[in-house]
Amino acid sequence: MSQRPASSPFRISMRDIARRPGTQRTVSESFPAPAVLGTDVIGVPEGAELRLDVSLESVSEGIWVSGTVMAEAVGECGRCLDEVRQQVAAPVQGLFTVDDVHADDEEGEPEDVFQFDGETVDLEEVVRDAVASELPFTPLCRPDCPGLCDQCGARLADDPDHAHDAIDPRWSALQSLTEEKES
Ligand SMILES: [Zn+2]
Ligand SMILES: [Zn+2]
Structure with missing residues (x-):
């Protein structure tokens, strides 16, 4: 060099x-x-x-x-x-x-x-x-x-309204119940 x-x-x-x-x-x-x-x-x-x-x-x-x-x-x-x-x-x-x-x-x-x-x-x-x-x-x-989405890496400049819906807590409670039954 x-x-x-x-x-x-x-x-x-x-x-x-x-x-x-x-x-x-x-x-x-x-x-x-x-x-x-x-x-x-x-x-x-x-x-x-x-x-x-x-x-x-x-x-x-x-x-x-x-x-x-x-x-x-x-x-x-x-x-x-x-x-x-x-x-x-x-x-x-x-x-x-x-x-x-x-x-x-x-x-x-x-x-x-x-x-x-x-x-x-x-x-x-x-x-x-x-x-x-x-x-x-x-x-x-x-x-x-605006950089990249910290959750999925999407370019925010292409998609200014980009957002991730928070999972409804009631739905996630139900989901974990179902998972318990299955296991
Ligand atoms: Zn840039
Ligand atoms: Zn994202």
């Missing part, structure tokens, strides 16, 4: 602008997601198109990346289990630094700071974080999805 082949579409060579503060370049590319981006309940499926529009700017610490990632996430409604599709347009932002990312790291890993080897930025993590931050914890097919 953590293997990143050299051919990863997220890896972008910075040789032309690295160590030349003030220079910049834009990247506008669409490519199939090499792996799922998201969670178990909703995510951009592997192979789905990702649209990446970022500007890469050479700064004294390394490379400053900012832009947008767009994709369609697919998931499951947390109430009725129907498919949920959601357009994601997430802001991407991060500093790729040649300095040690963990140098003055006392309160956990700093956000939006990534390691840069001086030659290639790997946007996978920053894009992954950006997409994840736009996805709901509990996807819903619609905000007022």
Whole structure:
């Protein structure tokens, strides 16, 4: 899972602008997601198109990346289990630094700071974080999805008046009498 082949579409060579503060370049590319981006309940499926529009700017610490990632996430409604599709347009932002990312790291890993080897930025993590931050914890097919009947599992959206009659207590008493006779 953590293997990143050299051919990863997220890896972008910075040789032309690295160590030349003030220079910049834009990247506008669409490519199939090499792996799922998201969670178990909703995510951009592997192979789905990702649209990446970022500007890469050479700064004294390394490379400053900012832009947008767009994709369609697919998931499951947390109430009725129907498919949920959601357009994601997430802001991407991060500093790729040649300095040690963990140098003055006392309160956990700093956000939006990534390691840069001086030659290639790997946007996978920053894009992954950006997409994840736009996805709901509990996807819903619609905000007022009524979910499923807790007794029979029927979809309540299809049948708003769905109800189960409570068994008449007199009838159930009679029924248990009959059962006693039979046994
Ligand atoms: Zn639903
Ligand atoms: Zn039911």
